[in-house]
Amino acid sequence: MPERFADRLLDWYDRHGRHDLPWHDNQNAYRVWVSEIMLQQTQVTTVIPYFNAFMARFPDVHALANAPVDDVLSHWSGLGYYARARNLQKAAQTVVQDFGGEFPDDPEQLETLSGIGRSTAAAIVAQAYGKRAAILDGNVKRVLARYHAVPGWPGQTAVLKQLWQHAEAHTPDTRVRDYTQAIMDLGAMVCTRSRPKCEACPLQQDCTAHARGEATLYPGSKPKKAKPEKTTWMAILEDADGRILLERRPPTGIWGGLWSLPELDPALGADELQDHCEQKLGLRCGEPELISGFRHTFSHYHLHIQPARLLVHNANAAADDDVLAWFHRDEALALGLPAPIRTLLTEPEQAALL
DNA sequence: AAGCCGGGGTT
DNA sequence: AACCCAGGCTT
Structure with missing residues (x-):
């Protein structure tokens, strides 16, 4: 034919x-x-x-x-x-x-x-x-x-x-x-x-x-399904040098293999962040400063990101290895970062509008 | 077969 | 805000 x-x-x-x-x-x-x-x-x-x-x-x-x-x-x-x-x-x-x-x-x-x-x-x-x-x-x-x-x-x-x-x-x-x-x-x-x-x-x-x-x-459309809502704390841990602590995400899962801000249990209250950073990361921090939160949408769920900035008094206490490391701002921006984290670190006021 | 995996352009 | 985009992998 x-x-x-x-x-x-x-x-x-x-x-x-x-x-x-x-x-x-x-x-x-x-x-x-x-x-x-x-x-x-x-x-x-x-x-x-x-x-x-x-x-x-x-x-x-x-x-x-x-x-x-x-x-x-x-x-x-x-x-x-x-x-x-x-x-x-x-x-x-x-x-x-x-x-x-x-x-x-x-x-x-x-x-x-x-x-x-x-x-x-x-x-x-x-x-x-x-x-x-x-x-x-x-x-x-x-x-x-x-x-x-x-x-x-x-x-x-x-x-x-x-x-x-x-x-x-x-x-x-x-x-x-x-x-x-x-x-x-x-x-x-x-x-x-x-x-x-x-x-x-x-x-x-x-x-x-x-x-x-x-x-x-044509073609027929995909059956719609409601996306679940999730929420998380994102810690902006900053030392006296202005360095920021980043955590490498596991190879599988969302943002696999990228460097990102450390996430904290969303069940924690703002008043518990300080203690948690000390217990989990061995970091003595000042009072958390809450940055405006924003919502990021993935293909299969919504994520509400609540950033909190904490000044760290003993930066050396955190591990400096392949998973957890301190970076100056410019170094961080040269890494593979998730898009909303990049926005948050460069234009926090823009992130707040998301 | 269905879920997981991003970010952005279009409508 | 929903929808989809030069899809593939995992369960």
Whole structure:
């Protein structure tokens, strides 16, 4: 069956697609891979400055494999989903050690690398090596769900399976590199989530959802669920030198591996913070100064952060190691910090408005 | 199958 | 404030 789908899409891409993205320059598997990981659940405009800074610091897979993990995390600070950064470096080390520094051109082998799933593996194979492989990211899901009027939320296995079948069926044997970029560009520029520009779409005449006047009904939306509210104290422990005590978060869980302010049990009253710092950290502190609290929202819960500033009289008492350490303000800001903590340390008045 | 994992842009 | 974004991993 002749694929009008791919032909029309490619014709549109030649005239209207995005041909100037940073990862298109000097394209190689490393650059494609880093861009694909950064772009997971993250919009193109957000990624671009991070990608450029990352490439300047880690120009190839060896530079990334050999870098201190804190250096990698600091370049990820503010991007979110920090497991991506740790998986990225782990995969770089695997590529150097097991693949001689060359990314495989086989999706199955790519999927063995940390952080690379089915769609990302296909994107690397298609973009970097021009080999036929079907991708299915958020853009492609939307285009295909509308084109074929596939009902249901793509988070459901049955829906996802149908979309993958359509994705495989439409992927051409030739110009795979361009096709892959084309279908993502169409989803990002024309077949947008709201107010799709159907009048400008090269696939309009065969689009089932459009024929029904129901483009925006697809794909089905995720079932909504109330996000729980959590709360925590964040201690800004400052010594006479103006240094701040930071704590490295465990590798798994929220903000995994990042440096952050020490958290204290939310059950504590403001009048108990002083004693608690002495008992838990061995720090003798002055009276806590309460900073305006603010609410930070994650994908699955809200967190109310109540900062408290305490002056520390015996800074040396706290451990100075890989988990708990004192930093001058500038040193702290050079680390991988969670976005709201960075805001709190740079513009506390801004944080209060969040 | 469902939950976990961020931050920001859009509506 | 809800929704979603060039998803993958864990349970």
